[in-house]
Amino acid sequence: MFEPPYPPYDPKDKSGYETVVKRWPVILTGIIDTIYRIDHHLGVSLETSDATSEDVTKGQEKIAEGKGIIEKIGKLKYEMARDRPLEPIPDDGEAFIDVYNAELKRLEQDKNHTWFTAPWLFAECYLYRLLRSYFCQTTHWCTFDPFSFQKEETFRSSGKAIYQLAKMMHELQVDKQELIGDSEKLGVLFKEMIQMCLWGNATDLSLLTHLSHDDIAHLQTVGKEAQQARKEFILKDDQDNVWSHLTSLQDNDVTVDFVLDNAGFELFTDFVFADFLVTYTPHVSRVVFHPKLIPWFVSDVTPADFSSTIPNLLSDTFFPPPKPVGGTETPGVDEVKALPPSRPEEHEYLRNMVTRWQSYIDSGVFSLSVPLDTPLGAPNSKADFWTSSRPYWDLKEKAPLVFNGLSKSGLVIFKGDLNYRKLTGDIKWPVSTPFETAIGPLAGSFPILSLRTNKADVVVGISQEIADKLDVAGEKWRVNGKYALVSFVPRT
Ligand code: F6P
Ligand code: MG
Numbered sequence: 001m002f003e004p005p006y007p008p009y010d011p012k013d014k015s016g017y018e019t020v021v022k023r024w025p026v027i028l029t030g031i032i033d034t035i036y037r038i039d040h041h042l043g044v045s046l047e048t049s050d051a052t053s054e055d056v057t058k059g060q061e062k063i064a065e066g067k068g069i070i071e072k073i074g075k076l077k078y079e080m081a082r083d084r085p086l087e088p089i090p091d092d093g094e095a096f097i098d099v100y101n102a103e104l105k106r107l108e109q110d111k112n113h114t115w116f117t118a119p120w121l122f123a124e125c126y127l128y129r130l131l132r133s134y135f136c137q138t139t140h141w142c143t144f145d146p147f148s149f150q151k152e153e154t155f156r157s158s159g160k161a162i163y164q165l166a167k168m169m170h171e172l173q174v175d176k177q178e179l180i181g182d183s184e185k186l187g188v189l190f191k192e193m194i195q196m197c198l199w200g201n202a203t204d205l206s207l208l209t210h211l212s213h214d215d216i217a218h219l220q221t222v223g224k225e226a227q228q229a230r231k232e233f234i235l236k237d238d239q240d241n242v243w244s245h246l247t248s249l250q251d252n253d254v255t256v257d258f259v260l261d262n263a264g265f266e267l268f269t270d271f272v273f274a275d276f277l278v279t280y281t282p283h284v285s286r287v288v289f290h291p292k293l294i295p296w297f298v299s300d301v302t303p304a305d306f307s308s309t310i311p312n313l314l315s316d317t318f319f320p321p322p323k324p325v326g327g328t329e330t331p332g333v334d335e336v337k338a339l340p341p342s343r344p345e346e347h348e349y350l351r352n353m354v355t356r357w358q359s360y361i362d363s364g365v366f367s368l369s370v371p372l373d374t375p376l377g378a379p380n381s382k383a384d385f386w387t388s389s390r391p392y393w394d395l396k397e398k399a400p401l402v403f404n405g406l407s408k409s410g411l412v413i414f415k416g417d418l419n420y421r422k423l424t425g426d427i428k429w430p431v432s433t434p435f436e437t438a439i440g441p442l443a444g445s446f447p448i449l450s451l452r453t454n455k456a457d458v459v460v461g462i463s464q465e466i467a468d469k470l471d472v473a474g475e476k477w478r479v480n481g482k483y484a485l486v487s488f489v490p491r492t
Helices: 014-048 052-082 098-111 120-136 148-156 159-174 175-179 182-201 215-218 226-232 238-250 265-279 305-312 333-338 344-363 392-398 400-407 416-423 462-470
Strands: 235-239 256-261 286-290 366-368 411-415 447-455 482-489
Touching: 014 052, 014 120, 014 148, 014 265, 052 265, 098 411, 148 265, 148 305, 148 482, 159 175, 159 344, 175 182, 182 226, 182 238, 182 392, 182 411, 182 447, 226 400, 238 344, 238 411, 238 482, 256 265, 265 286, 265 305, 265 366, 305 344, 305 366, 344 366, 392 400, 392 416, 411 416
Parallel strands: 235 482, 256 286, 256 411, 286 366, 411 447
Antiparallel strands: 447 482
């Protein structure tokens, strides 16, 4: 068992404290609102439609179960605000009850088992697992993802950046033959792609509890100039090393794995990157995507999110048309349906690209690590591990199937902040700790690339001097999502 020499971050640290005081309560309130609205609509429709008595009975059961979940979440909010102990996960038949509860017992011995004393990363994972228990113990809400509306809404508001990227990929397509033979140009493009995929992580719904959709669209601006301007915000930059690694792969059957983070726009950028790797570079034959099997950190990709992405992107009505010049009115649903595509070429570019992705899925060039129709919570040893509370240095011992699969990979890309926290154990490493030290015994097992915008305190692999400068400048550089790390460790 790897024992890091420093403790993990906890809510005694500022960001952790703010998370417990502000961010989690907002997220919990959001779930309550969602269930309340569904219950309300259901109630109205049962009264007004010509529902059969069986429908009425089921509907009423669902409403009652919804109320039960709301009550539990209300109680949870109350206990969280009062620094009460974390309750054991109930015996709901799903994964990791013992793992979470054993850790709670251990924390209790050290008197670190309350909301303001438990390690931040553990408590946050526990929170999503506990929420899952509220849903999976019901009949009518068991397959319900309380964040699905939010994920879809945000995805809908990403149209601008998505059409922009589709156009960029179309332009590449035009030069495809020339590009394929030009390793130097490919190397330059590879970095553009990494950055696009990296900054795609800047939008995360669990963090952006206060931003409007317009703010989010602004964050997603992916033009080349924006990329260039953001380069200075990449505090650790291993992009060249990753490219050298990929070009050195001799095997002609190379798989790249994406340990996914967020659905919607970020997943779109993952697809674009994956598409670039298999379509343009001669180095990659296949891409495997690894989702989460329960609703996780609000916006993480579940199999259902993954499956709905391509149909959504292919739908002519998924993205609302741009607002009319000089007007602010958003057209109603029927008007949207009646509108011809406002950007016919861009629609075409997007359609071509996404149709190619579908063909990759059909032929197995792109695949999900679990069946596409895997329902929420269904145990699956190929993916459960990602929603345990364990640091990733436990992968070999605790999830050998996943570990063995990844061991054969040409490159495993860990997307986002949470994956970074789990890679490094969310430990208070000094910033100058090498990334390969901070990920413990996982280092060297397979080639690892972490693409992370900084949203939580843990940061390694940069000089103390840089950290001090940013601190002196008063930047919240560890948590404001403006700075990023591209960290690579090869196989040894
Ligand atoms: O601190 C913000 C936070 O919600 C963390 O708790 C979590 O690690 C992260 O953001 C989620 O971000 P991402 O989607 O990039 O993993
Ligand atoms: Mg996430």
